[in-house]
Amino acid sequence: MTASLPPFLGYVLAAPVLVAAAELTAAYPAAARTPSPDVAGLLGLGQIMTAAALPGAALISVEVGPDGTVSFTLPPDRSGYDGDTSAAELIADGLCVPRRRVRVPPAGARVRPAVGRARGAPHPAVGTRTPVRVAVAVARRRLLEAASAALATPVAGLRLAAGAVTDRAGRRLDIGALAVTAASTSTIAVTVDLTSR
Numbered sequence: 001m002t003a004s005l006p007p008f009l010g011y012v013l014a015a016p017v018l019v020a021a022a023e024l025t026a027a028y029p030a031a032a033r034t035p036s037p038d039v040a041g042l043l044g045l046g047q048i049m050t051a052a053a054l055p056g057a058a059l060i061s062v063e064v065g066p067d068g069t070v071s072f073t074l075p076p077d078r079s080g081y082d083g084d085t086s087a088a089e090l091i092a093d094g095l096c097v098p099r100r101r102v103r104v105p106p107a108g109a110r111v112r113p114a115v116g117r118a119r120g121a122p123h124p125a126v127g128t129r130t131p132v133r134v135a136v137a138v139a140r141r142r143l144l145e146a147a148s149a150a151l152a153t154p155v156a157g158l159r160l161a162a163g164a165v166t167d168r169a170g171r172r173l174d175i176g177a178l179a180v181t182a183a184s185t186s187t188i189a190v191t192v193d194l195t196s197r
Helices: 045-051 054-059 082-094 124-153
Strands: 009-012 016-023 060-062 070-073 160-161 163-169 172-174 188-192
Touching: 016 124, 045 070, 060 082, 060 124, 070 082, 070 124, 070 160, 082 124, 124 160, 124 163, 124 172
Parallel strands: none
Antiparallel strands: 009 016, 009 188, 016 060, 060 070, 160 163, 163 172
């Protein structure tokens, strides 16, 4: 059984194709930002590591291209093979696309973590997990809403799998075909729910 977390805030950015982003400072539940004096209300290790990513979290975005591929950006200090790989896997899982369709930023565009990261410092992949999941949830919602309008089918009657949205009648739209219609001409704040994992 999965527990529901408080709502998170993400964004659909103004762009010609679907670009979803997460700003952890605004998205992370208020209760997690301020520890309670009650021991039961204290932050967990994952929440502390996520809070450590706050300064660069606004730079996390997920973009769906017209060719059906998905690309992403991470804060420079959170990039690197492990962080990129973890983010790519979260994106592939959340958007139900084959992993090969998630484009990892080119090596030249990444900034490697400093050698000798402080002992006990959060691993880059841990600090970016929540904002990546928020951005993916925003993108997923927009894709399903765009497919709902195109197929004249309620979102509840749609299924996202293998990089495409399918309705109960078997009609199918690749996410690439939805990338432009799911986009926005202005930046929109979107509240999304995540389940604990």
